[in-house]
Amino acid sequence: MIVAIDGPAGAGKSTVAQRVARELGFQLIDTGAMFRAVAWKALDLGVDVGDGEGLGEVARSLEFGFAFEAGRNVARCNGEVLGDEIRTQRVSEVASRVSAHPSVRQALLEAQRRMGEASSSVLEGRDIGTVVFPDAEVKVFLTASSTQRAERRAAQLIERGEQADVGRIRDEIEARDARDEEREHAPLKQAADAVAIDTTSMGVDDVVSAIVGRARQV
Numbered sequence: 001m002i003v004a005i006d007g008p009a010g011a012g013k014s015t016v017a018q019r020v021a022r023e024l025g026f027q028l029i030d031t032g033a034m035f036r037a038v039a040w041k042a043l044d045l046g047v048d049v050g051d052g053e054g055l056g057e058v059a060r061s062l063e064f065g066f067a068f069e070a071g072r073n074v075a076r077c078n079g080e081v082l083g084d085e086i087r088t089q090r091v092s093e094v095a096s097r098v099s100a101h102p103s104v105r106q107a108l109l110e111a112q113r114r115m116g117e118a119s120s121s122v123l124e125g126r127d128i129g130t131v132v133f134p135d136a137e138v139k140v141f142l143t144a145s146s147t148q149r150a151e152r153r154a155a156q157l158i159e160r161g162e163q164a165d166v167g168r169i170r171d172e173i174e175a176r177d178a179r180d181e182e183r184e185h186a187p188l189k190q191a192a193d194a195v196a197i198d199t200t201s202m203g204v205d206d207v208v209s210a211i212v213g214r215a216r217q218v
């Protein structure tokens with residue numbers, strides 16, 4: 001079974017997807033982490049964000065794995081654990097730019113389908129219900145106001161000891177959403193048959209039980 005959880009940055013996808021996957025006993029494929037890993041590796045290698053061919057090569061050279069360890073979803077790339085180094089503002093921005101290249105999307109799409117076909121999975125991202133698994137049994141599109149999303153991101157950054165200015169983060173989130181929505185290939189979009197859940201004033205428990213409930217009815 002595939003549970004697709006899509007939506008813009010900061011809508012609560014990661015928290016919700018972790019809990020849903022744990023409750024259902026499914027694998028959790030954090031597709032944003034895969035785009036972030038490509039961005040991080042490209043920055044490390046000095047590959048330009050405009051070099052589609054070079055970025056595609058980087059994406060194809062990465063082998064991904066996801067597994068729950070001590071209750072937390074751990075992402076691995078070429079055997080190494082991906083940590084907070086892929087969660088900085090810089091990597092977020094570069095990931096959004098890198099993800100516009102069809103060469104990168106194609107390489108990651110293949111990896112996402114391979115992993116999702118191997119076992120029941122929750123996938124969180126932007127184009128899971130529309131492109132990666134259009135036949136997913138459960139499709140959810142999470143949204144929240146941009147102020148609420150910026151406040152959540154700020155709280156996450158502060159927790160990691162980074163500086164956070166909510167106004168600036170909101171501007172950055174809005175710019176990133178616009179880029180993700182306006183790109184030509186697999187843009188951020190709600191699938192016609194996805195259920196939209198606005199998490200602005202909903203608790204995590206309610207969102208999780210709504211999704212788990214749907215999955216159990218399938």
Ligand code: DC
Pocket residue numbers: 009010031032033035036092095096099124125126127128176180
């Ligand atoms: O979910 P996230 O913030 O970790 O994602 C980082 C970037 O990766 C996001 O700005 C757009 C891109 N992305 C994508 O294009 N498609 C996905 N399925 C997941 C993420």
